[in-house]
Amino acid sequence: MxxxxxxxxxxxxxxxxxxxxxxxxxxxxxxxxxxxxxxxxxxxxxxxxxxxxxxxxxxxxxxxxxxxxxxxxxxxxxxxxxxxxxxxxxxxxxxxxxxxxxxxxxxxxxxxxxxxxxxxxxxxxxxxxxxxxxxxxxxxxxxxxxxxxxxxxxxxxxxxxxxxxxxxxxxxxxxxxxxxxxxxxxxxxxxxxxxxxxxxxxxxxxxxxxxxxxxxxxxxxxxxxxxxxxxxxxxxxDDCHDKPLRFPVQLVARHHGHEAHGFRGYMGRIEAGKVSKGDKLLVQPSGLNATVKDILMLDRSLESAAAGQSVTLLLEEHLDISRGDMFTAADHPARQLKTVTADVCWLSEEPLDPRRKYWLKHTTNQVAARVTTIHALLDVNTQQKHPVNTLQLNDIASVTLNMQRPLIADAYNMNRSTGSFILIDEITHQTVAAGMIRLNGSGVENAS
Missing domain, CATH: 3.40.50.300 (P-loop containing nucleotide triphosphate hydrolases)
Known part of the structure; x- marks a missing residue:
């Protein structure tokens, strides 16, 4: 003992x-x-x-x-x-x-x-x-x-x-x-x-x-x-170990796919919580239910795995799951957000153009998005908020984005991985902004 x-x-x-x-x-x-x-x-x-x-x-x-x-x-x-x-x-x-x-x-x-x-x-x-x-x-x-x-x-x-x-x-x-x-x-x-x-x-x-x-x-x-x-x-x-499961699918691995019982595994990194053999999971955004058959790491099988580990999940069911989907705890799913309020730091020398679409990269998912509203620009000296029509290099502001399809996400204060994203210029492929999702109003909007 x-x-x-x-x-x-x-x-x-x-x-x-x-x-x-x-x-x-x-x-x-x-x-x-x-x-x-x-x-x-x-x-x-x-x-x-x-x-x-x-x-x-x-x-x-x-x-x-x-x-x-x-x-x-x-x-x-x-x-x-x-x-x-x-x-x-x-x-x-x-x-x-x-x-x-x-x-x-x-x-x-x-x-x-x-x-x-x-x-x-x-x-x-x-x-x-x-x-x-x-x-x-x-x-x-x-x-x-x-x-x-x-x-x-x-x-x-x-x-x-x-x-x-x-x-x-x-x-x-x-x-x-x-x-x-x-x-x-x-x-x-x-x-x-x-x-x-x-x-x-x-x-x-x-x-x-x-x-x-x-x-x-x-x-x-x-x-x-x-x-x-x-x-x-x-x-x-990191208290993400104590939070509900978040497992973004990075790659669907197939071996002997032409055979009736070919191998199909879902590879990725556990961003929060833990998973064990026999667990009942939810696949988002489809809403399908899944049961964990096995957990593989390199060439060995695990009884369970936790946040921070990169593993391959095998399921009892045959489901349509692809890169960008997320396994979550069945009783504590993530939010599905078509519209997101976030704090962003603008990283590009080219100013934000609200008329343009950008690629939003979130965990293993990438979706077209547009900044629809700039709520407030934060003055770092006075902590005051000012209305603006665009963002320049190094500006920090609260914005609203609309996505082409929903994100499976959490608030940044709940999970730094599933609550953060980057914006990518669809023409130059340069990263133009880094963002933190706010679901409770915290951040630039309440900085005073």
Whole structure:
């Protein structure tokens, strides 16, 4: 009995403290790439040949013989030449307590779409604020930079579970606690307007390493965790395991199809819930009932499978099911939506044309759609909503879309996979928008 309890505790711990995906975000030159380089360097996540290559590059931006840690993630020629981050750079590292995947995202407004890409799969976000850039307004209050606000709004819309505000470059303000306090107060007021909760603030210096991996002695007034300690403590348990089954069909596999008893399996990834042999399922949108005969993973049969696993389902019945259909729990089906209200981030340099049709890609389904109404454009600075007739690059707005045929979907706050979609230009095949389905009115429409 004790051995069984120990295994359950270990499994629960693995769910809670498994691989953590996080991103860095903020304005230009807040030190995002340098912070990631410091995390990799101090956690011994850099090979000696990488250090040697960094020390010899002609694009070093450090003022002395110190290693330019930003070069670990800024790998493009244009990034090193200009000293900015353009594309999303992913890096892997590990500590004795857990494994991490970092996404270093750009700070420029021009590349907000790249930040959205990196944030879409993140469990946590580090919002960096440069303490040396802080200016007090006439009322003696701190004014946050626009990109800090924009990235915070994106983090809220994408419902990233954990947010830390890293007050960086404290070495440039002589580790002044008053500066830190003013910034934290300003950010907390803004976060309350947006709807962000459970904000953790940490003062640090990515350049010198203070409060990144080790605390040091420069800020004795701060008694909280270092950044790495905070990251190691975060839970990554996804409650989609506890929700009703969602299994979008990606491929119908056939073997020996000419035979009377040929193999027919339905392949895909379980996006929520679990499935077991003998379960009664609903096929949407057809409404057909199905019974699970077997669950295959590679060359073995499973008694059950859960969210996150890619499997092949075999059914007792012979049904007409194709790519884009979805197996759901018979007692908790998904919504069938011909009209969708959603928050979208416009990613294209070509503005939205409400007269045009776009391809809407949702899970494994693709359907023609048109934006029929733009309800409100969100001003990331004031959190106010404004009426507009179109959307420009990086705009965030609430819209209504009509589809050629119904989507099988959930609200984004219920399931990030079955509640999200992208819009694709039917001529250029470029992704023009990323959207989050809202079924309860949450999101841009109630941001105030």
């Amino acid at each position: 004790s051995a069984m309890i120990s295994r359950q505790v270990l499994q629960a711990s693995a769910k809670r403290y498994g691989l953590l995906r996080f991103i860095t975000a903020g304005s230009v030159d807040d030190g995002k790439s340098t912070l990631i380089g410091r995390l990799l360097f101090d956690s011994k996540g850099i090979f000696s040949d990488q250090l040697e290559a960094m020390s010899q590059t002609r694009y070093r931006h450090s003022m002395d013989d110190a290693i330019d840690l930003s070069l670990l993630t800024d790998g493009l020629e244009a990034e090193r030449e200009q000293g900015i981050t353009i594309d999303v750079a992913y890096r892997y590292f590990a500590t004795p307590k857990r494994k991490f995947i970092i996404a270093d995202t750009p700070g420029h407004e021009q590349y907000t779409r790249n930040m959205v890409t990196g944030a879409s799969t993140a469990d946590a976000v580090i919002i960096l604020i440069d303490a040396s850039k802080v200016k007090l307004n006439d009322n003696g209050r701190v004014t946050l930079l626009e990109q800090t606000k924009r990235h915070s709004v994106v983090a809220y819309l994408l419902q990233i579970a954990h947010v830390v505000v890293a007050i960086n470059k404290m070495d440039l303000v002589n580790y002044d606690q008053t500066v830190y306090t003013h910034i934290v107060q300003a950010y907390q007021e803004f976060a309350q307007q947006v709807g962000l909760e459970n904000i953790r603030a940490i003062p640090l210096s990515a350049l010198t390493g203070d409060n990144v991996v080790a605390s040091g002695d420069k800020m004795p007034w701060y008694q909280g965790p270092t950044l790495i300690e905070w990251l190691e403590s975060l839970s990554v348990y």
